[in-house]
Amino acid sequence: MVRPNSRSVFLLCVSWAFLLSHINCQQIPTVLWHGMGDTCCNPLSLGSIITLIQQKIPGIYVKSLRLGNNFEEDFLSGFFMNSNDQIANVCKQLAADPKLQNGYNAVGFSQGGQFWRAVAQRCPTPPMYNLISIGGQQQGVYGFPRCPGDNSTICDYVRKLLNLGAYESLVQAEYWQDPLQEQKYRKKCIFLPDINQENTKNATYKTNLMKIKNLVLVKFLRDTMVDPKDSEWFGFYKEGQSKETFTLFESKLYTEDWLGLKEMNNTGRLHFLTSDTDHLQFSEEWFIQNIINVYLK
Numbered sequence: 001m002v003r004p005n006s007r008s009v010f011l012l013c014v015s016w017a018f019l020l021s022h023i024n025c026q027q028i029p030t031v032l033w034h035g036m037g038d039t040c041c042n043p044l045s046l047g048s049i050i051t052l053i054q055q056k057i058p059g060i061y062v063k064s065l066r067l068g069n070n071f072e073e074d075f076l077s078g079f080f081m082n083s084n085d086q087i088a089n090v091c092k093q094l095a096a097d098p099k100l101q102n103g104y105n106a107v108g109f110s111q112g113g114q115f116w117r118a119v120a121q122r123c124p125t126p127p128m129y130n131l132i133s134i135g136g137q138q139q140g141v142y143g144f145p146r147c148p149g150d151n152s153t154i155c156d157y158v159r160k161l162l163n164l165g166a167y168e169s170l171v172q173a174e175y176w177q178d179p180l181q182e183q184k185y186r187k188k189c190i191f192l193p194d195i196n197q198e199n200t201k202n203a204t205y206k207t208n209l210m211k212i213k214n215l216v217l218v219k220f221l222r223d224t225m226v227d228p229k230d231s232e233w234f235g236f237y238k239e240g241q242s243k244e245t246f247t248l249f250e251s252k253l254y255t256e257d258w259l260g261l262k263e264m265n266n267t268g269r270l271h272f273l274t275s276d277t278d279h280l281q282f283s284e285e286w287f288i289q290n291i292i293n294v295y296l297k
């Protein structure tokens with residue numbers, strides 16, 4: 001019988017350690033999608049999130065999506081670029097990035113949250129693992145209490161158009177759901193009714209969404225920007241009024257399982273988180289403990 005000597009044991013250990021550390025280095029990349037009134041890389045918002053993730057997960061590849069050719073176009077796209085075009089543009093960016101081909105985790109801020117879900121439903125390649133919607137308006141909005149973003153000129157303009165009931169030309173109009181005019185919303189709104197399967201049911205949307213591992217929905221308990229804030233958990237105003245809301249579990253989208261969310265909940269893959277703050281005002285500590293440590297590592 002050949003007994004391993006200490007040198008060969010040592011070498012074996014070293015090569016195992018090398019192999020393991022190498023495997024550990026293959027971190028799943030994270031891709032971020034900014035909200036309206038923000039850009040991919042603003043050092044005060046998404047720029048600091050990128051840095052934080054990179055600090056906590058050394059070696060990770062973090063991409064922050066930019067729509068358009070420069071920061072100004074990126075900023076304006078949040079307001080004015082047709083949602084369906086934004087989704088198609090992002091699908092192309094993901095497919096073209098060699099570092100993402102084995103899959104990625106998606107983090108969306110505000111409208112980035114529902115846009116990521118559209119990507120999951122329409123473009124399953126490369127594969128998305130976890131989808132984290134941070135204050136995403138999964139059932140749209142009805143109201144514009146405080147304009148997100150710094151530029152009041154643009155905000156006033158957006159508010160004026162939305163009050164005119166314009167289901168055209170504006171990104172937010174594409175997830176503007178008027179509970180007093182549900183029929184008009186379902187027929188005219190070009191984005192949300194489609195991804196929420198309000199009209200025709202596209203079986204592919206359900207199959208694709210169910211490919212992700214976890215859907216994480218973060219609601220801001222003191223949100224003054226998203227009306228109703230229940231939308232961040234797939235709730236919305238009951239039809240015909242704008243006071244009482246329904247929850248995801250009470251909706252047909254869930255009970256008839258148009259998107260696979262029922263099955264995901266029953267297999268422990270649907271997660272409801274809260275931050276006891278205003279819209280997107282979570283603390284660094286909260287983000288590390290609830291998002292980075294649990295879903296990005």
Ligand SMILES: *[C@@H]1O[C@H](CO)[C@@H](O)[C@H](O)[C@H]1NC(C)=O
Pocket residue numbers: 121122123202203204205
């Ligand atoms: C369903 O969605 C898939 C993915 O976006 C798309 O390719 C297909 O054309 C859609 N089918 C219908 C009937 O709209």
Ligand SMILES: *[C@@H]1O[C@H](CO)[C@@H](O)[C@H](O)[C@H]1NC(C)=O
Pocket residue numbers: 151152153154
């Ligand atoms: C706000 O946006 C408008 C339109 O793009 C621009 O003309 C104006 O200079 C901006 N204001 C600020 C304070 O950035």
Ligand SMILES: *[C@@H]1O[C@H](CO)[C@@H](O)[C@H](O)[C@H]1NC(C)=O
Pocket residue numbers: 249265266268
């Ligand atoms: C969703 O999942 C949770 C946790 O597994 C469970 O407690 C809850 O009953 C489920 N909700 C519904 C409506 O089935």
